Amino acid sequence: MGDKVAEPERRRRWWWIGALVVLLLAVVAAVILSRNTSSPGATQKIASAPFQPGAPGEDDGQWTMPAKDYASTRYSALNQINVSNVGALRPEFTFSTGVNKGHEAAPIVVGGTMYIVTPFPNQVFALDLTRPGAPLKWSYSPKPKSAAQGVACCDVVNRGAVYSDGKIIIATLDGAVIGLNAETGSEAWRTQLGDINRGETITMAPLVVKGKVLVGNSGGEMGVRGWLTALDAGSGSVAWRAYNTGPDKDVLIGADFKPFYAMDRGTDLGVKTWPPEAWRTGGATVWGWISYDPELNLIYYGTGNPGPWNAEQRPGDNKWSSGIFARDPDTGQARWFYQISPHDLHDYDAINENVLLDLPIGGKVRKVLVRPERNGYVYVIDRASGQVLSADPFVYVNSSQGVDLRTGRLKPNKDKEPQVGKVVREICPSANGAKDWNPSAWSPRTRLLYLPHVNMCMDWQSAEVNYIAGTPYVGAEVRMYGGAGGNRGVFTAWDPVKRTKAWEIKEDLPLWSGALATGGDLVFYGTMEGWFKAVDASNGRVLWQFKTSSGIIGQPISYRGPDGRQYIAILSGVGGWAGAVVSGNLDPRDPTAALGMANATQDLKQKTTTGGTLYVFALPVHR
Amino acid sequence: MSLRCPSTGKALLALAAVAALAGGCDRERRDLGASMPEGGPQIQTTDLTPGRGGVLPPDPRGQLYEKSAYHVSEGSRLFRWYNCSGCHANGGGGMGPALIDDEWRYGSSIEQIYGTILEGRPNGMPSFRGKATEQQIWQLAAYVRSLGGETPQASSSRREAMRSTPPRNQVTPPKPKGEGAPAVQGTAR
Amino acid sequence: MTRPPKKTTGPAPSPRRPKKEATPVVAAPVIAAAADAQLEETWADAPGFWGWLTTVDHKRIARRYLVTAFIFFLLAGLAAVAMRLQLSKPENTLLSPARYNELFTIHGSTMMFIFAVPIMEAVTVFLIPLMVGARALAFPRLNAYSYWVYLAGALTLWIGFILNVGPDIGWFAYTPLSGPEYSAGHRADIWAQMITFTEIAALAVAVNLMATILKMRAPGMTLSRMPLFAWSTLVTSLMTIFALPAVMLASSLLMSDRLLGTHFYNAAEGGDHILYQHLFWFFGHPEVYIIFLPGLGFVSMITATFSRRPVFGHIVMVLALISIGFLAFGLWVHHMFATGLPRLGNSFYTAASMAIALPSGVQIFCWIATIWSGRPVFKTPLLWVIGFIVTFVIGGLSGVMVASVPLDLQLHDTYFVVAHFHYVLIGGAVFPLFGAFQYWFPKFTGRMLSETLGKWHFWLFFIGFNVAFFPMHILGLMGMPRRVYTYPSGMGWERYNQIATLGGVIVVVSVLSFIVNVLTSLRRGVPAGDNPWDAPSLEWAATSPPAPYNFAHTPVISSREPLWEQREVLPIMTGLSTAEREVLVTTPVDAEPDNRQSSPDPSIWPFVAAIATTMVLIGTIFSEWALVWGAVPLTIAFSGWFWPKRPRRGAKQEPQ
């Protein structure tokens, strides 16, 4: 078909081909679009999460612990606010805490009272929900030592109180745990656990299980030796304490300790996998989330990063850092342990939430623990034996090359291994992890796990560091920046059964707030600019949003008020590690400020100011 | 960009007329462990002095440490060794406040910075009394002053590690000499 | 043994523009005294200090170079004595470590950059135009500019030292010690700018000499008839042009690392410290050959004159010089055997380093053969040549020893290497240099140096040198590392260090005797006449000291030893104008007269350009903006320098 074909003839042929192509494209587009909207059967009900009331009626409308329930689902069955009427949501009342630091707490609602805890100086406010405008019922100020602010690595935060038979239990920054009488706010007991001169602080929300208050310390960046302590809820006396490094007797490892993988078996691994004496300042702190399975009578919690960040100063697997412990809450004896990041190179603390679900895997329903991990994988682990059933990346990961399910070991990526005196570039995810402490929410209706997380990478240079008690023991200079696509935050709906991403919303700033799923098929989260958003749980369309006074890093909750109406509450007040540039008034010209976060949030100072306000939303009364 | 060592710079330029260059340039003087009058400087954290007068004269050693490139570079080494960089990073701040901006809660004169390092501050600054020696605290204070752009850069501001603080010529124009927090300035204002 | 002074006969009539194939005119009519007076007036400098500032006469500038370089040689020598006194006994506290590090840095930097290269260039700048029969250098103003820039560089270093701002990082200034983290302040910057100053000057002179040798040789002086001195200068200049840019690049990149925050030598950000070492030593080794190759030229001329016969194997000597020139660029990594470079690669450099022993061995043979087959006249210059052979060969052989990789891993950075390079540099360059002073002093000043003082100077220097530096071989073999400001007692090093210090004192005495010899001879020395040694080369045809225009009439050459071939009358060529400064340009290979070139007049602009260059270079130590604003004075100075010359107003006189 040489070029002798006449000019018009050739032009006409081109017309045919063009038309055909367009038609083809139309068909393909139709197919893609259709697949996306097929909502995964909103209502087919299979056994929803255990010990979790399914129907709205059964939900007690309370929010007695930050994770809503022992399974850490953060799901409220209330559905008065739903996809259709959420547009009308408006603030019912607000309350200013008077503190300008990072508000990471979850409000607690018990009976007709809401309890909130502020960042340092950790004041507790009880609001009387039965009266209009929820006036202050009582307030309690624990007066923690102000020097504790000097050893709090990532803003002087507190992640909330917990309620247990008549008492509100909080932890203070200077390492004390206090039980308050819920009605009067008087101090029932106060136990000092941490020592700020060794760099210890407490920022986590305690959890009460079978009358025992479980709380851990934080200070992985200060060379602290991590532990989890159980106190008697009534008297505050220490029941048991399990360290996360050191000899087996300190770690409460005994006869019935049966880890699934060979790498975690052995005696005194807490000493053998460290250079001599290094385990005494080895980190592995506990500052994240604890879950409890009453049937198996096991608590699950994660351990923090090994210290110091410069891995060359601590060769070996550094047991029991960056892993998940399963323990008997009564005696503290360990049942199993799985190390997520042996010899962690990039500060991936393994303290994120453990969502306990029963999921159909391999043809039968298995008791699993779903863990969206900082190293970028969503782990689905059999919570009875500790076996890793799957580990799939939910962000771009190049710091490791996947998990070898046979040995359970994370396969590191050699050329992303930091060295002293060398800048290693573009390590993804960054040190704060693909998703940090801010907890995800599970909806039994859509059977999706909603992850508020970040999309950031970093350059890293290790350096020698002196251990001086009470001063930072990091040994690395980091410079973080937005990952591929430039958006630093992502809100992802993840299907743990299909192990794929259902949908996602790209956010400009990193997402540092918790998530809330409700029976009305809505999911709530906040952005670091201060937008509080409600999105459709099935397809992620933003249905409603409200601009609060400061960036949101708190945990949204939902409760049924004394008047029977459904309320949504959130604490707004920028801070935490991601908001340190604003809450600490840092200078972003130094990219290594705030352990590298300043370089990724250079624009945050123009987008939000500090603040501290509780916002409670509800639908307008029926007209 | 002023010539940092004006007397020597001009002198070197007028090579033909080699005048007697007395005094030289103490930018480089290294008095190793030289015996300095013991005891730290007088420290005053506030500008408010009831009644007249009361403005402290600057301690002469402050000038000596601040202007000496050797002491400022020793100060930058100690800033890393004593884990100051853990809280203040490379001047941008972290747990501790930023040092390269012009907000000084407890004063920006070298005597006040010496006092902050020696005594610590209530909101988390540890006290180094008895830990760091006197000369070391002077060196640290001189380095913090140079971080804040209050004194000429000892040498290029590039660090062996990541280029954390931009090199001198990319720093935005010198910060306005705002009042900031109480700063006891030696010279009468 | 003085010969009747040779009268150059007057100009012979010849056509205005000599044709391509102008045959040398044999007849030598009577001098036209008027022409000489005219030439005198054309080539004269302005009187007094202004004349001193604006002169472009290569002889005055060369004398200035000689005196300045020699003063800094004395200063660096005093630094060496101070170091020797500090090392005379273990755990000595005469000098503090900081002061000692400054001293050994300034001793090394001055000897290498401010004494050795410039003084060799000074002697060659004085002699080359005379030796090739030219009236002036190819670029006289560039020569003046090079002196002032050189002076500025020397003063930068020494004023820095006096003001306690001097560098203390060694003459090699390895990073990261010289980098921004470990060298606070401006000590390393001053060293780096001194490099830039002295290397600009050295490059300027090298370009000048090459152009003069290749384009301005007297007619008939074909390449094969060119004296060995000119060959060694040609090869040296070629090496200078290829080697010096490497160190200027190394020091400029160091400056930008220190002041602009670049990362050329920052291993953390992807730079490499070995890059600095490669750049430095790619220049470093050719530099030491640049220093002692002119020395080989001096030795060849002196040996020929005092053996009363031309040097044996002229072709072999020229080939040896050229092969040294090329080989010098192939072996710099032998300075870096201990840095962990690939082992096999190192062995190639062992072979290259040892291969240089072949051409030097051949040259040594030819000099000995010349003395053997000639009738040696034991004047002081020949003593220096013999001292050179005895000393330089030891240095060469210890060089072969450290060229071997395994042996160098034991001897590198020890006093064995200190002994090696002093034997090669003092033996290879300073011995011939003193011989050259003794030999060419009459030509420079018109008076003879005293032979007795000369012999005292030689023997004291020879003994003092060997007493000072031979024990260092042993110190090196006993494990004493270089650049240590003190050493522990009980290592057995004390005895040899004391001997070395004693040797140093003897050397000082010998140098003093040389100074006395020079100062007394300047006033009361025997008047030398044109050719006191009855030497063969052309410079002895000019008067002592030579007239500003060197030769009234450009001589015509027909053999390699012109003054020995035409003993009575030297044929000359006429045609150069006497009313204007003109030089003859000849073809590079056959030296056929090609055309006449007007030679630039004296002018103040080279001095002004040097001041502008100094302002830029010193300014960049303190702020990078000096590079920008410094361009203004530079432009003014250089445009003034190259402003086209207005033709002389008076009638253009018909050239004789």
Place this chain on the structure above:
Amino acid sequence: MKQAASGLIALLLLCGCSGVQTPLDPAGDQAASIHTMWNVMLVVCSFFYALVIGGLLWAVVRRRREPVPEPQASAHDPGIERTLAVWTGLILAGLTLLISWSFFVDRSLAQTHDDQALHITVTGYQWWWRVEYQDGPVNQWFETANEIHLPAGRTARIKLESGDVIHSFWAPNLAGKMDLIPGRHNVLDITPRRIGVYRSQCAEFCGMQHAHMALPITVESPEAFKVWRAHQLQAAKAPTSQQEAFGKAVFETKACAFCHKIDGADAGGRTAPNLTHLASRPSLAADAIPYSRGALAGWISDPQGMKPGTKMPNVPLTSAESSAVVAYLDSLK
């Protein structure tokens, strides 16, 4: 002139053959093979030097009594040209011998690999050496400073790193030197044979106290090495006397703990030598002063006086505190 030349060669031969820091007294395989190379080099170079000096003397003495003739043109002299050819051949032969010998010695040095080699990492800092033994499981690794112990007969593979500027690790009795360059990872193999204490010194200019940056290397029998190694693994001995306890308290509360590390005490500094077994070391301050209690007291009271420019400051201690610290450190055998 002739006697002077031969005298020089003789001096070269008899120089200090025994010594703790000399390549001429090899106590290890690597140093031994280099020593043979030295002897070969010396012989060949002396031979050539003798020829040159002989030729020179002959040329100088030969016609010195004859009258000075007129300078003649360059006569063509076949005899000398033939000698030149011989001389060139001699040089070529000599060079070929030396080059090939050097190549083979270097190849043997580069090839020593021994799978059960001792793994040591030496890190150079401005003006002291950190030595880390990294064999066996991680909790069997330990760190010491300014001293190395090696079992005779077993190859030690020493990784060389630098913490700041370029240094050079050189133990002449055992092996050639190798630089420690930031950003590069050099390795040096040492196979000691003869038991004894040798001295290694930094051979690359590294700043103000380059002169006082050495470390003693103790080569001992494998059994003695095992005992030493087990002892090093133990934490520091608890103070026995009251003064030692006070010394430990002063050490932990004053500036000492900021930079120094003692396993077993509350001191975790890493940017200065580990002092856990200080009293068992033969010398102080990178072999600047031999170890004794008095020397330790002198060093602690005025380090800037003994080693001006060192990074250790003059820590103001009362005499009671100072003697208590000395007592405590002296107890850390």
